[in-house]
Amino acid sequence: MTGLSWPLLLAALAGGYLLGSIPFGLILTRFAGLGDVRAIGSGNIGATNVLRTGRKGLAAATLLGDALKGTLAVLLAGRFLGPEAALVAGLGAFLGHLFPVWLGFRGGKGVATFLGVLLALSPLGLVAFAAIWLGLAFTLKYSSLAALAASALTPLVLWAIGQPSVAILFLLLAALLWWKHAPNIRRLIDGTEGRIGQKG
Numbered sequence: 001m002t003g004l005s006w007p008l009l010l011a012a013l014a015g016g017y018l019l020g021s022i023p024f025g026l027i028l029t030r031f032a033g034l035g036d037v038r039a040i041g042s043g044n045i046g047a048t049n050v051l052r053t054g055r056k057g058l059a060a061a062t063l064l065g066d067a068l069k070g071t072l073a074v075l076l077a078g079r080f081l082g083p084e085a086a087l088v089a090g091l092g093a094f095l096g097h098l099f100p101v102w103l104g105f106r107g108g109k110g111v112a113t114f115l116g117v118l119l120a121l122s123p124l125g126l127v128a129f130a131a132i133w134l135g136l137a138f139t140l141k142y143s144s145l146a147a148l149a150a151s152a153l154t155p156l157v158l159w160a161i162g163q164p165s166v167a168i169l170f171l172l173l174a175a176l177l178w179w180k181h182a183p184n185i186r187r188l189i190d191g192t193e194g195r196i197g198q199k200g
Contacts (some may be wrong), residue, residue, distance in 0.1 A: 121169075
């Protein structure tokens with residue numbers, strides 16, 4: 001612990017939040033002349049809903065942007081303010097994506113930004129997440145279930161590899177991610193959640 005002052009920690013949180021609140025899905029679809037992505041599909045601003053426009057390139061760009069804003073927030077805070085600030089900025093970026101002030105606090109579900117923060121704080125943790133997601137997505141064919149399971153296991157992986165502070169952060173992020181995925185969880189329970197590759 002570095003004992004960073006509260007004003008600097010709040011600055012890291014605010015900076016992370018502002019970066020995280022950039023709505024790449026909304027910005028990219030509007031620039032592409034597709035209107036407001038919130039008016040289609042689930043109404044979400046994330047890559048999955050952008051994919052419903054039929055523009056795979058835009059969906060990939062949204063995924064990348066939503067991930068890298070989390071990575072950038074962590075790296076900038078870590079570079080200029082230290083490791084404590086990096087953790088706080090990661091939390092801020094995630095909260096910014098979920099609850100962007102510009103959009104009435106109605107943002108995305110957080111998976112891409114979760115991964116971007118994880119990339120900056122623990123590349124090995126990201127590899128573990130990817131392995132869990134791929135294994136479950138391949139066998140069960142549910143992307144949402146794979147992401148939920150991988151996010152829940154991420155704090156345990158981080159703790160096991162000797163990153164307890166990062167593990168605590170990701171325990172909080174995973175809880176928020178699960179909360180934002182409540183509709184997906186209900187559909188999984190009801191058996192109505194769409195499978196990977198399923199048409200219609």
